[in-house]
Amino acid sequence: MSRNLMRRCYTVVLVLFMLLGMGNLAAAEGQVQAIYTAPDGMVLTSYSPKWNEAKLKALHGELLQNTHGDEIELLNALEVYDGYPHGKGVAGQYIFQTVTGVFQGKPKMRPGKIELYGGSEHTTPAAFAHTLAHEYGHHVTHYYTLQHDGITLTDSKRWRETTYAKMRGLSEDARINVTVDTEHRWQLAEVAAEDYVQLFGSPLAKAKTPFESRIEQTLNGEEVGAISWNGSMFNVQPQENLTLPLASEVPGLYDYFYSQMKGEGGAFTPPAKPELTLASYSEQGDAGYQLHFSWHQEGEQSNYHYTLVTYQDNDLLAEPVVTREADDLQEARYGAVTVRKGGFIYTYKEPKAEGKRHFKLYVFGNNGWVADSAVLTVDMNNPNEVSVNDEKVIPVEHVKGESAVDPVFGIPQLDFAALFDLKEMGWLDSILEGLTKIIDGVADLLGKLLS
Numbered sequence: 339m340s341r342n343l344m345r346r347c348y349t350v351v352l353v354l355f356m357l358l359g360m361g362n363l364a365a366a367e368g369q370v371q372a373i374y375t376a377p378d379g380m381v382l383t384s385y386s387p388k389w390n391e392a393k394l395k396a397l398h399g400e401l402l403q404n405t406h407g408d409e410i411e412l413l414n415a416l417e418v419y420d421g422y423p424h425g426k427g428v429a430g431q432y433i434f435q436t437v438t439g440v441f442q443g444k445p446k447m448r449p450g451k452i453e454l455y456g457g458s459e460h461t462t463p464a465a466f467a468h469t470l471a472h473e474y475g476h477h478v479t480h481y482y483t484l485q486h487d488g489i490t491l492t493d494s495k496r497w498r499e500t501t502y503a504k505m506r507g508l509s510e511d512a513r514i515n516v517t518v519d520t521e522h523r524w525q526l527a528e529v530a531a532e533d534y535v536q537l538f539g540s541p542l543a544k545a546k547t548p549f550e551s552r553i554e555q556t557l558n559g560e561e562v563g564a565i566s567w568n569g570s571m572f573n574v575q576p577q578e579n580l581t582l583p584l585a586s587e588v589p590g591l592y593d594y595f596y597s598q599m600k601g602e603g604g605a606f607t608p609p610a611k612p613e614l615t616l617a618s619y620s621e622q623g624d625a626g627y628q629l630h631f632s633w634h635q636e637g638e639q640s641n642y643h644y645t646l647v648t649y650q651d652n653d654l655l656a657e658p659v660v661t662r663e664a665d666d667l668q669e670a671r672y673g674a675v676t677v678r679k680g681g682f683i684y685t686y687k688e689p690k691a692e693g694k695r696h697f698k699l700y701v702f703g704n705n706g707w708v709a710d711s712a713v714l715t716v717d718m719n720n721p722n723e724v725s726v727n728d729e730k731v732i733p734v735e736h737v738k739g740e741s742a743v744d745p746v747f748g749i750p751q752l753d754f755a756a757l758f759d760l761k762e763m764g765w766l767d768s769i770l771e772g773l774t775k776i777i778d779g780v781a782d783l784l785g786k787l788l789s
Contacts, residue, residue: 368420374398380413386420386457393463394418397470400463403540404471407599409481413474415451418466422455429570430454430469432476432531436490444488447481464542468535468570471543475534476527482598483530491527492516502530506588523579523654532577533585536708537592537606538599539572544706546643547571551660553628553671556686559679567658573645574658576700576708580649586709609703610636612644614711616697617669618735619721625674625685627721630737632669633699633711639664645700646670650693657690659697672697673718691718 372384374394382394389397394416401416422428434450452473460466479502480491489496491503497516498509503526508514513524522528535543552562569575576584585591586608596604613634622628631646642664647656660670674687695718699711715725716734725731 378410380416382416382418384418384457386418388420388461389418389457393461397463397466400467400540400542401470401474404474404543405538405596405599406474406478407601409478409599412447412449412481413451413477414449417451417453418457419453419455420458424455426456429456430466430473432473434477434480436484445484445490447484450477452477464545467540467542467545468572471535471539472531475531475539478534478538478595478599479530480527482595486598491530497526501594502526505591505594506530506533529577529579529582532579533588533591534595535572536576536585537595539706541706544572544702544708546573546645546661546702547658548661549574549645549658551670552686552688553673553675554660556675556677556684559677562686565658567655569655571658572706572708573643573661573700573702574647575656576710578654580653580656584708584710586707606707607704608707609638609642609701609709611709612699612701612711614646614697614699614714616714616716616721616724616732616734618737619673620737622674622676622687623683623685625676625687626691627718628671628673628675629697629716629718629721630669630671631697631699631714634668635701639703642701642703644668644702646672646697647700648672648690648695648697650690650695656698693718 368385370383370385371387372389372391372394374382374391376382376395376398380398382398384390384394397416397418402410424431431453432450433453435448436445437448438445452470454460454466454469454473460469463470483489483491483500483502487500489500491497491500493500494516497503503509503514506529508526508529514520514526514529515524516526547567549565549567552565555562567574569578586606592606593603596606613636615632615634616629617632618630620628620630633644635642635644644662646659646662648659649656659672662668662670672688673691674685677684677686695716697714697716700708701710702708712727715728721734722736723731723733
């Protein structure tokens with residue numbers, strides 16, 4: 339075949355391409371409410387009455403707060419929709435295409451777009467920040483995997499060959515796959531997008547949501563109200579998958595993507611792993627047990643903050659126990675509590691403080707980079723020992739009683755054992771002795787009168 343004929347054939351076959359998407363190619367479009375064209379040419383479109391041109395401009399600014407490189411030029415559209423066209427559990431979607439010619443084995447990436455859902459509820463860039471960073475993480479990780487390996491993260495036949503899958507230790511993990519019937523948290527592309535948020539997400543994407551200790555609220559006489567949380571709260575769940583190591587624990591992962599985005603190496607300084615300990619447990623009457631945790635952080639800096647979470651084996655979302663700052667007491671309590679006030683006894687118990695529970699401490703440092711502790715597993719029905727990462731078993735101290743002032747929170751408590759110990763209360767002995775003499779005197783007087 340002549341070169342000219344080959345060129346003509348090549349030109350024809352280039353129109354044949356395969357589409358690889360993170361879902362349907364487009365959400366059901368409604369009426370356009372606003373359009374903003376950014377200086378870089380990206381077109382942002384709102385299908386939600388709550389999102390005008392000014393908000394779209396701010397949303398583009400938030401997108402740029404995520405670490406990026408030349409790959410951003412291949413993201414040409416960002417759209418905000420009012421409802422949830424793919425169900426309430428789908429907050430956003432990244433849609434991309436690759437094109438492969440017959441005479442060119444290496445596919446090329448075509449411009450992609452991000453769709454954000456629930457615009458009537460998420461009415462600010464901050465509300466969309468975490469989802470936006472996650473979806474942009476799809477764009478970044480797909481782009482550079484294709485650039486580096488010539489394979490997409492969704493290639494059903496070759497994904498195990500990608501540098502990312504090997505570096506992350508997932509190539510031989512039977513739980514990982516790329517098929518649509520694979521559980522979301524075990525899809526390779528989803529793990530990669532979550533890694534991007536941890537390593538390169540914007541400050542708003544990794545913003546802290548504080549949570550008070552319900553045990554402390556009860557001890558302080560405060561009413562414990564209902565709390566709510568979700569998977570977009572970075573300090574509660576830095577990554578969707580609770581089982582896999584965090585991105586900060588994967589050697590070379592940060593440099594792998596950063597060097598491709600920026601053309602040079604970066605300085606990655608996450609916090610050291612915190613040391614979480616179950617210091618003791620105590621019985622709280624019929625309410626159950628109270629666990630007392632403490633931790634130590636090597637190299638702690640003033641901007642560090644912590645969140646202790648708990649979950650069970652089949653949970654997809656962890657439950658926050660408490661949030662602490664660097665200068666706070668590095669201690670927390672979980673389970674049940676009994677408080678005596680006057681003639682009344684008040685009790686509170688965490689709603690899910692039953693059965694076997696896992697506890698993990700997250701520490702967040704510079705750039706929101708996160709590290710986590712070992713996982714402590716405790717049987718809430720008999721917390722006399724704790725297992726560490728499902729391996730080492732450590733006995734736990736049983737505290738039978740509390741002192742007059744709580745050693746952790748400084749809250750006065752009544753010690754009824756001491757209150758009714760007459761040997762420790764000389765003033766009561768004196769009163770009783772005086773009453774006895776009076777009664778004896780009255781008895782003598784009555785005896786004389788009756789004789």
